[in-house]
Amino acid sequence: MKVLVLDTVHELFFKELPELGYQLVEEYKASADAINWEEYRGLILRSRMPIDQAILEQATNLRFIARVGAGLENIDVEFAKSKGIRVLAAPEGNRHALGEHALGMLLALFNRLILADKEVRSGLWLREENRGHELRGKTVGIIGFGHMGSAFAEKLQGMSCRILAYDKYKSNYSPSYVEEVELAQLQAQADVISLHLPENEETKYYINQAFIDVCTKPFYLINTARGKNVETKALVDGLKSGKIIGACLDVLEYEKSSFENLYDSNLPDDFKFILSSNKVLFSPHVAGWSVESKLELARVLIDKIKDIR
Numbered sequence: 001m002k003v004l005v006l007d008t009v010h011e012l013f014f015k016e017l018p019e020l021g022y023q024l025v026e027e028y029k030a031s032a033d034a035i036n037w038e039e040y041r042g043l044i045l046r047s048r049m050p051i052d053q054a055i056l057e058q059a060t061n062l063r064f065i066a067r068v069g070a071g072l073e074n075i076d077v078e079f080a081k082s083k084g085i086r087v088l089a090a091p092e093g094n095r096h097a098l099g100e101h102a103l104g105m106l107l108a109l110f111n112r113l114i115l116a117d118k119e120v121r122s123g124l125w126l127r128e129e130n131r132g133h134e135l136r137g138k139t140v141g142i143i144g145f146g147h148m149g150s151a152f153a154e155k156l157q158g159m160s161c162r163i164l165a166y167d168k169y170k171s172n173y174s175p176s177y178v179e180e181v182e183l184a185q186l187q188a189q190a191d192v193i194s195l196h197l198p199e200n201e202e203t204k205y206y207i208n209q210a211f212i213d214v215c216t217k218p219f220y221l222i223n224t225a226r227g228k229n230v231e232t233k234a235l236v237d238g239l240k241s242g243k244i245i246g247a248c249l250d251v252l253e254y255e256k257s258s259f260e261n262l263y264d265s266n267l268p269d270d271f272k273f274i275l276s277s278n279k280v281l282f283s284p285h286v287a288g289w290s291v292e293s294k295l296e297l298a299r300v301l302i303d304k305i306k307d308i309r
Contacts, residue, residue, distance in 0.1 A: 001021055001022050001023065001041040001042070002022070002023050002024075002025055002039050002040050002041055002042075003017060003022045003023065003024050003025065003040060003041060003042040003043070003044060004025050004027060004035070004037075004039075004040040004042070004043050004044070005024050005025065005026045005027070005028075005044045005045075006027060006028065006043065006044065006045035006046075006048050006049065007028065007044075007045050007046040007047070007048045007068065008028065009044060009046070009068050009298065010068075010294050010295055010297070010298035012295065012298040012299065012302065013044060013298055013301075013302065016302050017302065017305065020305070020306065022041070022042065024044075025039075025040070028048070031049075032049055032054075032055055037055055037058040037059040037060075037062070038058055038059060038060045038061055039061070040059060040061065040062060041061055041062065041063050041064075042062065042063060042064045042065070042066065042305070043059075043062065043064070043065045043066065044066045044068065044301070045065070045066075045067060045068065046067070046068045046069055047069070047074050049074075050074045050075070050076075051065060051074065051075045051076065051080075052076050053076050053079045056076060056079055056080055056083055056085065059085075062083070062085050063084075063085060063086065063308065064085065064086040064087075064088060064305060064308055065080060065085060065086070065087050065088065066088045066090075066301045066304070066305060067087070067088065067089045067090070068090065068297050068298070068301060069089065069090065069091075069094065069288065069297065070089055070090065070091035070094065070095075070147065070148065070288065071089070071198055071199060071226065072087060072089055072198075073198065073199040073200065073226070075087055086308050088301055088304045088305065090296075090297045090300040090301045090304070091146065091147035091148065092147060092296075092300050093293055093296040093297035093298075093299065093300040093301070094288030094289070094290070094293035094296065094297055095147040095148055095150070095151035095288075096151055096292075096293070097287070097288050097289060097290035097292065097293035098148050098151060098152070098224055098287045098288040099148070099151030099152040099153075099154060099155040100155055100290075101224060101250065101283070101286070101287035101288070101290075102152045102155070102194060102222055102224045102248070102250075102287060103152065103155045103156065103159075105222065105224075105248035105250070105281055105283065105287075106135070106192065106194075106220065106222060106248055107135065108248075108281060109220065109246050109247075109248055109281045110132050110133045110134070110135060110220075111130075111132035111133070112130045112132060114281060115130070115278055116130045135156075135159045135160075135161050136159065136160040136161060137160065137161065138161045138162070138191040138192060139161065139162040139163075139164060139189050139190050139191050139192070140156055140161050140162070140163050140164065140190065140191070140192040140193075140194065141164045141165075141166065141181075141186040141187075141189070141190030141192065141193045141194070142163065142164065142165045142166070142178075142194050142196060143165075143166050143167075143183070143186070143193065143194070143195050143196065143197060143206075144166075144167055144195065144196035144197040144198075144225070145165045145166075145167040145170060145173055145174065145178075145196070146167075146196065148196040148224070148225070148288075149165065149167070149194070149196035150175075152194055152196065153165065153174075153175070153177070153178050157177055162179070163177060163178045163179065164178070164179050164181045164185070164186050164189065164190060165178045165179070165180055165181065165186075166180075166181055166182065166183045166185075166186045167180075168183075184214070187211070187214045187215045187216065188215075188216045188217075189216070189217070190215070190217065190219055191217060191219055191220065192219060192220045192221075192222065193207075193215075193219050193220070193221055193222070194221075194222035194223075194224070195207065195221075195222065195223045195224070195225045195229050195230070196224070196225050197225045197226065197229050198225070198226065199225075199226035199228055199229065203226070203228075203229055204228050204229070205228065205229070205230070205231040205234075206229045206230070207221065207223075207229060207230040207231060207234060207235065208231045208234045209231070209233075209234040209237060211234075212234055212237075212238045212243050212244065213243075215243065218242055218243055218244065218245050219243075219244060219245065220244070220245050220246050220247065220248070221235070221238075221244055221246075221247040221248070222247070222248045223247070223248070223249050223250065223251055224248075224250040224251065224287035224288075225251060226251055227251040227252040227253045227254065227255045228253055229251075230249075230253060231253070232252075232253045232254070232268070232270045232271055232274065233270045235247060235270075235274065236270045236273050236274060239273075239274070239277060239279055239280070244279075245279070246279040246280065246281070247274070247279065247280045247281070248280075248281045249274070249280060249281070249282050249283075250282075250283045250284075250285055250286065250287040251285050251287075252271070252282075252285075253271075254267060254268075254271055255285060
């Protein structure tokens with residue numbers, strides 16, 4: 001039983017799946033047109049190429065698709081299900097990495113750590129200018145309380161802050177240290193708003209001018225979910241007006257769909273603005289990437305593949 005591996009993954013796949021009778025075939029460069037899809041019983045990938053209806057129609061022997069990560073927007077999940085193909089993701093595997101990363105970015109922004117580090121290295125010793133803010137006493141609003149949102153809430157425990165959560169598709173989900181609220185209450189009370197949403201038509205530009213206008217307080221924004229959850233133009237306008245105090249962005253509207261790099265030309269002025277702003281902290285879509293999560297993602301998916309044999 002052949003399994004096609006489209007992206008580099010943890011070596012645990014190559015140790016354990018052959019023990020289940022699978023032959024792993026690595027193909028990291030070939031285009032979709034160059035692959036004989038009907039050969040394969042399974043696919044393992046991160047985000048190198050979209051697995052769309054055209055591919056799935058060719059993959060007549062496919063039984064599973066394993067995404068080494070959480071989001072499934074690059075896979076036509078409904079069509080796969082209609083063909084009897086199991087679509088597996090592993091949000092359990094990198095939730096802790098993402099929760100820690102989101103908290104780390106927020107604390108770094110609050111305390112101007114990146115700016116202060118650069119200043120000291122260049123010979124500046126600006127103490128008053130680098131007076132930070134405490135998370136203690138702040139209200140943090142989490143939008144989307146799945147694996148990632150709940151992990152961020154876990155990391156906020158012990159920080160002496162109030163934690164609000166809004167999830168349109170859940171009720172009675174929150175632990176004792178989190179307050180379940182409606183979106184309007186979160187927008188009225190949050191000092192920090194953190195997104196933990198998938199990418200789909202409903203969540204595209206979730207943070208837009210209308211959303212920002214409704215928020216009562218100036219707030220900090222964290223996005224470790226998907227780049228297109230935030231409309232960059234609205235973010236820029238919010239930063240200019242002071243309605244958004246600062247932003248932590250692990251993901252960007254202008255990422256390529258493979259998540260591997262930015263568009264390399266003709267970047268819009270709004271994106272150039274945030275690149276030049278010291279109110280914005282960036283990382284390159286690595287909030288769920290840690291040494292530990294790479295292994296844990298593999299373990300989670302291998303267990304799920306075992307269950308469908």
